[in-house]
Amino acid sequence: MAATFGPCDSCSKASPLMNIYIKSEAINYCSFCVEMMACQGLQKGETLASLKKESENLKKKLEEERGKLNDIELHQVAEKVEVVAALSLKTRRVLKGHGNKVLCMDWCKDKRRLVSSSQDGKVIVWDAFTLNKEHGVTLPCTWVMACAYAPSGCAVACGGLDNKCSVVPLSLDRNENLAAKKKSVAMHTNYVSGCSFTNSDMQVSNEQ
Structure with a gap:
C-alpha cells in the first residue's frame, strides 16, 4: 500500500x-x-469498532491459553508423579584386581565379560561369572580414564592421560603380550575422557 x-x-x-x-x-x-x-x-x-473489540478479546484469550502452557513449579509437577517403589539392589559379584580407583567400565555384548580401566594405569578384561581376569594391559600413563568393549568382542579401546586412543585386539591365548599388539588410532592434544565403538567396530574418542 x-x-x-x-x-x-x-x-x-x-x-x-x-x-x-x-x-x-x-x-x-x-x-x-x-x-x-x-x-x-x-x-x-457489525461495525469496524465491534470487529476491533472482538479482535482484542481473541488476542487476550490467546495469551491466556499460551499462559496455561508455560512451565510450572517443580513441586507442582512432582505432586502428579506416581511414587516409585523402593529398588531392591543386591551385589552379585565383586571384581578385585585394580590397585587404584576404577574410572570406567564397559560390558561386552555377550553380557558376561567386561573391561575396566583405573588410575593404576591398567586395563583389565574380566569374566564376570567366574571373577577371573582374562586379559590385562598396562598403559604408559597412570590414569586410564576411558575404556570400551567392541561389539564383536574381539577388541577393547582405551585412553587417558597419554593423550592417545588405543585399540587392543584380544587373543584366545591368555599368555600373549597384548601390550605389544596395542595400536594407537588417534592422537589428541589433551587427555582422552571417553571412547566407544560404533556398530561397525570403528572407534570414536572424546578429547578434553
Missing part, C-alpha cells in the same frame, strides 16, 4: 490516495472509499 495524491478511482475526488491491490489489480482509493469498501463486507449489526 502506498500513499499518493490524485483523483480517486471510486469517487473521482482529488485527495490523498491509497494504492491497494485487489486480485493483483492496482486501484487508487481515498481513505473514505477504502473505509466504505471495508464496511461493505460487514454482517448485519
